[in-house]
Amino acid sequence: MTPEERRALLRVEVAQAARLIAPLWPIERFIAVNPLQGLVEEGFEHALGQARRWLGVRGVPTRADLRRALHRGAVGIADLRAVLAEELPLAPSPPGGPSPIELTAVDLALDDLVHGHDSMSPPPPRTVLEWADRQAGTTRSDEVAGEVARWCSILLERHRAPVRLGIEGLDNYQAWRVLAPHDRRLRRLGGRRASALLSSLPERADDTVDWALEQLGVGAADRLGELRGQLARLPGWAGWAKWCDEWAPRAERWPRLSMLELLAISLTCDGLAHGRLRADGLVARSGHDGSVRQPCASAPRARTRAGAALARLGVPRPDSSTIDWAAAVLSDLDDDRVGRLILAAFERAYRTRLVAAVDETTFSAPGPSASMPAAQVVFCIDVRSEGLRRHLEAIGPYETLGFAGFFAVPINLRPLGASETIPAAPALLVPEVEVRERPAPGSEHAARSWVARQREVLAVGEVFDGLSHGPATMYALAEGAGWVLGPIALARTCWPGPTGRIPSLPATRLDVDVAFSLEERVLVAETALRSMGLTCGFAPLVVLCGHGSTTTANPHAAALDCGACGGNPGGPNARAAAAILNDPGVREELRSRGIDIPRRTWFVAALHDTTTDEVRVLDGDEVPAAARPALARLADDLAEAGRGNAARRLSHLPSTRRGRSPARQVRRRSADWAETRPEWGLARNAAFVVAPRRLTRGADLDSRVFLHSYDADADVGGEVLETILTAPMVVAHWINAQYYFSTVDPEVFGAGDKTLHNPVAGVGVLLGADGDLRVGLPRQSVFGTDGAHHEPVRLLTVIEAPRGRIDAVIERNPVLRQLFDGEWVQLIAHDGPGGPWSIRRPGGEWRPLHEDVETCATTRTAILPMSFDPELEVLM
Amino acid sequence: VTVGLTEMTKIEVVVGGADVTGVTEALATCGATGYTVLSAVSGLGHHGVHQGRLHFNDRDTLRMVLCVVPDERVDAVVKVLRSLLEGRPGVLFVSSVKVSRPDYFT
Numbered sequence: 001m002t003p004e005e006r007r008a009l010l011r012v013e014v015a016q017a018a019r020l021i022a023p024l025w026p027i028e029r030f031i032a033v034n035p036l037q038g039l040v041e042e043g044f045e046h047a048l049g050q051a052r053r054w055l056g057v058r059g060v061p062t063r064a065d066l067r068r069a070l071h072r073g074a075v076g077i078a079d080l081r082a083v084l085a086e087e088l089p090l091a092p093s094p095p096g097g098p099s100p101i102e103l104t105a106v107d108l109a110l111d112d113l114v115h116g117h118d119s120m121s122p123p124p125p126r127t128v129l130e131w132a133d134r135q136a137g138t139t140r141s142d143e144v145a146g147e148v149a150r151w152c153s154i155l156l157e158r159h160r161a162p163v164r165l166g167i168e169g170l171d172n173y174q175a176w177r178v179l180a181p182h183d184r185r186l187r188r189l190g191g192r193r194a195s196a197l198l199s200s201l202p203e204r205a206d207d208t209v210d211w212a213l214e215q216l217g218v219g220a221a222d223r224l225g226e227l228r229g230q231l232a233r234l235p236g237w238a239g240w241a242k243w244c245d246e247w248a249p250r251a252e253r254w255p256r257l258s259m260l261e262l263l264a265i266s267l268t269c270d271g272l273a274h275g276r277l278r279a280d281g282l283v284a285r286s287g288h289d290g291s292v293r294q295p296c297a298s299a300p301r302a303r304t305r306a307g308a309a310l311a312r313l314g315v316p317r318p319d320s321s322t323i324d325w326a327a328a329v330l331s332d333l334d335d336d337r338v339g340r341l342i343l344a345a346f347e348r349a350y351r352t353r354l355v356a357a358v359d360e361t362t363f364s365a366p367g368p369s370a371s372m373p374a375a376q377v378v379f380c381i382d383v384r385s386e387g388l389r390r391h392l393e394a395i396g397p398y399e400t401l402g403f404a405g406f407f408a409v410p411i412n413l414r415p416l417g418a419s420e421t422i423p424a425a426p427a428l429l430v431p432e433v434e435v436r437e438r439p440a441p442g443s444e445h446a447a448r449s450w451v452a453r454q455r456e457v458l459a460v461g462e463v464f465d466g467l468s469h470g471p472a473t474m475y476a477l478a479e480g481a482g483w484v485l486g487p488i489a490l491a492r493t494c495w496p497g498p499t500g501r502i503p504s505l506p507a508t509r510l511d512v513d514v515a516f517s518l519e520e521r522v523l524v525a526e527t528a529l530r531s532m533g534l535t536c537g538f539a540p541l542v543v544l545c546g547h548g549s550t551t552t553a554n555p556h557a558a559a560l561d562c563g564a565c566g567g568n569p570g571g572p573n574a575r576a577a578a579a580i581l582n583d584p585g586v587r588e589e590l591r592s593r594g595i596d597i598p599r600r601t602w603f604v605a606a607l608h609d610t611t612t613d614e615v616r617v618l619d620g621d622e623v624p625a626a627a628r629p630a631l632a633r634l635a636d637d638l639a640e641a642g643r644g645n646a647a648r649r650l651s652h653l654p655s656t657r658r659g660r661s662p663a664r665q666v667r668r669r670s671a672d673w674a675e676t677r678p679e680w681g682l683a684r685n686a687a688f689v690v691a692p693r694r695l696t697r698g699a700d701l702d703s704r705v706f707l708h709s710y711d712a713d714a715d716v717g718g719e720v721l722e723t724i725l726t727a728p729m730v731v732a733h734w735i736n737a738q739y740y741f742s743t744v745d746p747e748v749f750g751a752g753d754k755t756l757h758n759p760v761a762g763v764g765v766l767l768g769a770d771g772d773l774r775v776g777l778p779r780q781s782v783f784g785t786d787g788a789h790h791e792p793v794r795l796l797t798v799i800e801a802p803r804g805r806i807d808a809v810i811e812r813n814p815v816l817r818q819l820f821d822g823e824w825v826q827l828i829a830h831d832g833p834g835g836p837w838s839i840r841r842p843g844g845e846w847r848p849l850h851e852d853v854e855t856c857a858t859t860r861t862a863i864l865p866m867s868f869d870p871e872l873e874v875l876m
Numbered sequence: 877v878t879v880g881l882t883e884m885t886k887i888e889v890v891v892g893g894a895d896v897t898g899v900t901e902a903l904a905t906c907g908a909t910g911y912t913v914l915s916a917v918s919g920l921g922h923h924g925v926h927q928g929r930l931h932f933n934d935r936d937t938l939r940m941v942l943c944v945v946p947d948e949r950v951d952a953v954v955k956v957l958r959s960l961l962e963g964r965p966g967v968l969f970v971s972s973v974k975v976s977r978p979d980y981f982t
Contacts, residue, residue: 002952005956008906011905015901015960404932429934722927726932730933812925813936814923814924814936815933
């Protein structure tokens with residue numbers, strides 16, 4: 001085999017191993033992503049199996065989560081019974097005989113779910129070094145992980161090094177190869193031979209990976225496992241490498257790391273540590289050693305569980321046949337299955353409540369008003385829009401719609417005076433068009449001054465940054481500036497608020513007429529209007545309302561911005577779309593395509609700040625005089641709706657103050673740099689509704705639902721439904737999965753405590769001074785002060801459309817088959833108002849959704865014990 | 877025989893958008909001097925119907941990667957691509973082709 005062939009095959013192996021790892025976007029463009037994205041095609045259950053094996057996660061809620069949910073009323077005993085009845089149809093019957101017990105398999109399983117103990121077996125060793133550790137009773141693999149993570153930070157931060165290291169212009173691996181032989185910690189790790197070995201490494205990272213695998217004695221059959229184990233040990237840095245390798249545009253400014261570089265360093269360090277263990281006589285040989293015994297699982301045996309359950313259920317001295325029966329029932333319920341049953345109960349409870357809320361609205365809401373709404377306001381599908389929409393509709397004659405917040409205009413935005421562009425589009429798209437923000441006519445002078453001022457501020461920041469990192473200046477800076485900065489910091493802590501007058505941006509325009517040809521603009525406009533179901537009945541004002549957030553000292557701020565805009569605020573996309581839709585040339589072309597926008601209709605862009613619930617009109621100076629009174633009224637109503645929504649949101653947030661104005665409180669949270677929960681973001685997201693607003697208008701969906709407008713009558717061919725399911729729903733699934741896994745496995749898939757976050761190289765955060773790059777959401781984004789705030793359920797998609805059309809769309813899109821058949825997303829649908837609901841099962845079978853909404857969440861205390869369980873004592 | 881043309885081998889791979897980087901990297905590592913990627917590829921395959929183009933999703937549609945290599949590189953390229961496509965949706969076609977500017981491909 002030639003070296004090229006060998007290297008190419010190694011790349012294939014690395015790509016296969018890397019499916020375990022999800023890409024990690026730069027933190028300032030945080031994109032919520034399913035942490036098991038690379039395993040989606042294997043289906044939820046099998047993907048969890050892989051994640052358990054390699055990442056040591058659980059992947060499903062626990063019994064303790066169930067008890068908390070029962071206590072809060074989020075799930076009911078009826079839900080558990082229904083799920084168990086469906087899942088245990090073939091469970092053996094209880095023994096008969098002279099005194100048959102009055103129990104069923106469901107009773108027994110229910111008791112075990114509610115009162116049993118959680119356990120989790122440690123995963124088996126993943127790498128040669130972990131096998132050796134198990135054999136020798138050492139923890140060298142953990143030490144190596146620490147060293148590799150430290151080197152990743154050093155290599156990516158090296159451009160900020162205060163002194164020249166002689167590695168300028170080298171890639172990460174080459175730089176490490178130069179520096180590593182001088183690292184005392186690596187020499188300590190590897191013992192006497194370390195220095196010589198580090199000085200004679202191959203020149204290329206890929207050759208080093210092959211060489212190190214050989215040194216470790218990894219056979220051909222074990223290579224993939226070893227590579228997986230290496231990446232699984234540092235999923236954060238591996239995620240960054242995955243983004244760099246597979247997702248990052250070439251010209252991105254962030255310091256790169258490749259999978260091969262990471263593996264070369266990681267495997268070399270493992271080789272050093274393993275060599276030391278061999279030299280010290282602690283292990284005999286290299287390679288995976290299957291002879292080492294696995295520690296016994298700590299899960300209680302089925303008979304023990306059975307005895308405990310029977311005793312709790314009033315059968316204190318069961319005979320052996322009863323014990324046998326109970327053990328047979330419970331032996332099928334291992335912890336993984338228990339977790340999936342609990343998850344199914346959570347999902348059933350939510351589904352039941354949602355369907356009940358929607359049906360109640362359908363039967364009680366007044367019919368659609370025949371009069372023209374004062375304005376149509378198009379919000380992003382983001383769950384946080386639902387609350388504002390609900391409040392706005394209650395105030396005035398407004399129609400609201402839901403659409404992906406990039407408004408069908410994917411752009412690379414170059415803000416005024418900026419030297420680089422921002423990709424403002426969903427992660428599934430690569431925007432190809434650069435749109436520039438330019439001064440509006442008459443604002444050129446003001447714009448020049450503004451840009452000059454911004455550059456001054458930037459320059460001061462760079463000087464400060466340089467001084468704070470210089471070896472000679474960092475202490476002098478603290479001494480010299482501390483007497484000024486200290487009191488300022490104290491003042492900001494005690495009286496949070498805006499820190500200075502930032503001059504407002506002068507009037508600007510986006511050059512969409514230059515960036516896009518007329519034909520492209522028409523296509524964008526037609527796609528946007530047809531996809532949001534707005535092709536006739538235009539109100540005099542149509543507001544395209546993007547969203548962003550305002551928080552202080554928050555590395556994860558982008559996680560609160562618009563996911564459809566690549567983790568950026570959606571204002572620019574709304575402005576671009578409004579400019580296109582107001583273009584007379586575009587409207588003329590649209591008319592010939594059957595979309596007649598009246599001359600009096602004006603599209604206005606706006607931005608919803610989800611932290612403060614304030615809505616700001618953008619490019620208001622362009623609005624014609626005739627539309628301004630209506631816009632002013634709408635702005636007032638949006639402000640009132642925002643206050644209402646803020647009050648509602650505050651009721652879910654900790655540390656709120658009674659009697660204080662909600663608007664003032666949310667503004668304070670937004671400006672407070674010590675506030676770890678400025679808002680809840682998309683926590684508790686649970687469903688994605690594809691239907692006209694009629695279906696949900698009037699229902700209080702508690703800001704948990706992505707709402708996408710869809711009119712099945714106007715989409716006979718299913719093209720719009722296809723667009724909605726293959727893009728916005730996929731993004732909603734990513735968001736949902738991110739919140740789900742950050743909640744059920746915060747140690748691996750969560751970013752940890754915000755108060756310990758330490759930004760590194762502009763790419764992400766560490767927890768403290770070292771360790772792996774953290775993936776997922778911070779603890780404070782999904783957990784409250786009394787347990788999980790987010791309710792871990794898989795996304796429930798709700799569609800109002802004929803089932804045949806839904807099936808056809810799913811059938812022609814493998815991504816949808818993977819999500820629905822793989823049970824990553826549940827799907828229910830009905831044909832039209834008042835129609836019966838059906839649920840789609842994996843494989844495509846539809847079943848009627850018979851669920852008794854009356855019994856849901858009402859019997860929570862019926863089976864909870866009132867004593868002995870220490871976990872429950874905390875809850876009671 | 878057409879005068880002035882040189883026999884070479886054409887490799888066509890149809891894969892999902894997420895696998896394109898793997899294919900192009902493999903081709904480059906095996907010494908291919910270039911390739912062409914076609915988007916909006918649709919059709920009926922082993923995994924059912926594949927939609928060619930989605931409005932807002934570039935990742936979940938099929939692409940075709942076209943590449944021409946001299947005969948001596950074919951074995952390596954095919955071996956690597958077969959390994960890459962193992963267990964993945966996708967097809968691989970290898971056929972003879974004639975090119976007019978062989979220096980472009982060597």
